[in-house]
Amino acid sequence: MTRNLITPDPGSGNGSPPLLEIWNLKVHFPDDAGPVRAVDSIDLTVREKECFGIIGESGSGKTVLCLAILGLLPGDASFSGEITFKGENxxxxxxxxxxxxxxxxxxAIFQNPATSLDPVFTIGDQLSEALSRGEGFSKAEVNTNLIHLLNRVSIQDPALRIRQYPHELSGGLRQRVMIAMGIAAEPSLIIADEPSSGLDLRIKRRIISLLQDISQNATMFIVTHDLELAEKxxxxxxxxxxxxxxxxxxCKEFFKAPMHPFSEGLLNSLPSRGMQPIPGSSPSLTALPEGCRFFPRCRYAMEICKNKHPELFSLTGERQVRCFKYA
Structure with missing residues (x-):
């Protein structure tokens, strides 16, 4: 079983012990066409104070991975493997x-604040509940800290905002409220699912700046298809x-020289790199190819790719890639 053993540059803070470890994680869902293999044999290590990201197309399993870590998988999900947090499974x-x-x-910072925030409770009520999870917070302290928390995520007029309901806020403000809820109890690990999704460019860049500030003092695990957020x-x-x-x-090595053909295609789809789409579409998670799952769309495909599933090969510099080009 292959694991993530990347050693980042000195000074990145990643020399610290693992905070989160994922071993051979599988999450499947029942379907008339066969089991939906949403997450299939994943191994990852996230270290303290590290900002670790997952990128990929919609439907690749990123959100299901987040739900598994948070213990929020639907009741019909079958799962196996281990998710170890601070040494406990x-x-x-x-x-x-x-x-x-x-x-x-x-x-947790969920991707759709319009549905994640409760429409019948004020912003203050919902933030108070999040603050109360912090150890040692009394009710009086929760009320005192509400304004500070909204200031921390750059929400102006916090005294007004805590009396408002979610529908009274703009999309950007709702997203900042979700971030405030995620950091309210000062957690050791913050899971963010598509935190910049659906925002216009100006608001998105404010959210990225805010997440950059938060990542200086917390471990973050972020899933996204937003390559600008990933690079920054x-x-x-x-x-x-x-x-x-x-x-x-x-991250720096990836954007300089992606190794997997799918990774290369992702970066080539950026406007700054010619906006070249990846041909074809992802395979059905109920009928995955026998060999490499990217084989039908890959311009480097070889005969072995059609019939044999590649492992995650370890390369010089601690990079890993699932491709027979590097076997």
Missing amino acids: LFSMPSREIRKIRGKEIG LFETLAVMYAGEIVEISG
């Missing part, structure tokens, strides 16, 4: 223990395709 914990960790030790924020990144990891790399 989350899958072996009772539900009540997971609920204690979620929010207090592991914060991540220290280490993994590329997901059709439920599995196809490349792991330091």
Whole structure:
């Protein structure tokens, strides 16, 4: 079983012990056409104070990976493997223990604040609940800290905002409220699912700047298809395709020279690199190819790729890639 053992540049803070480790994680869902293999044999390591990112197309399994870490998988999901946080396997914990960790030790920033925020409660009510998860916070202290928390995420007129309901806020403000909820209890790890999705360019760049500030003092695990966010924020990144990891790399090295053909295609689709789309479409997660899952779309495909599934090969410089070009 291959694991992420990247050693980033000195000074990045990644020489610290692992905070989150994922071993051979599989998450499948039932379907009439066969099991949907949303997450398929994933191994990752995230270290303290690291900003670790997952990038990939929509439907590649990124959000399901987040839900698995947070213990929020739907009831019909079948899963196996291990997710270890601070040395303890989350899958072996009772539900009540997971609920204690979620929010207090592991914060969450969900991708759609319009549906994640409760429309019948004010912003202040919802932030108060998030603040109360922090150890040692009394009700009076929660009320005192509301204004400070909104100031921290650059929300103006916080005294007004805490009395408002979600529908009264703009999309950018709602996203900042979601970020405030995610960091309220000062968790050790923050999971963010598409934190810049659906925002216009100006608001998106404000959110990126805010996440950069937060990442200076917290471990972050972010999934996105936004390559601008990835390039500006991540220290280490993994590329997901059709439920599995196809490349792991330091962020600077990745954007300088992507190794997997899918990674290369992602970067070539950027306007700054010619806006060349990747031909074809991702395979169905109920009918994955026998060989390389990217084979039908790959311009470098060889005969072996059609019939044999590649492992995640370790390369010089601690990079890893799932491609027979580097076998």
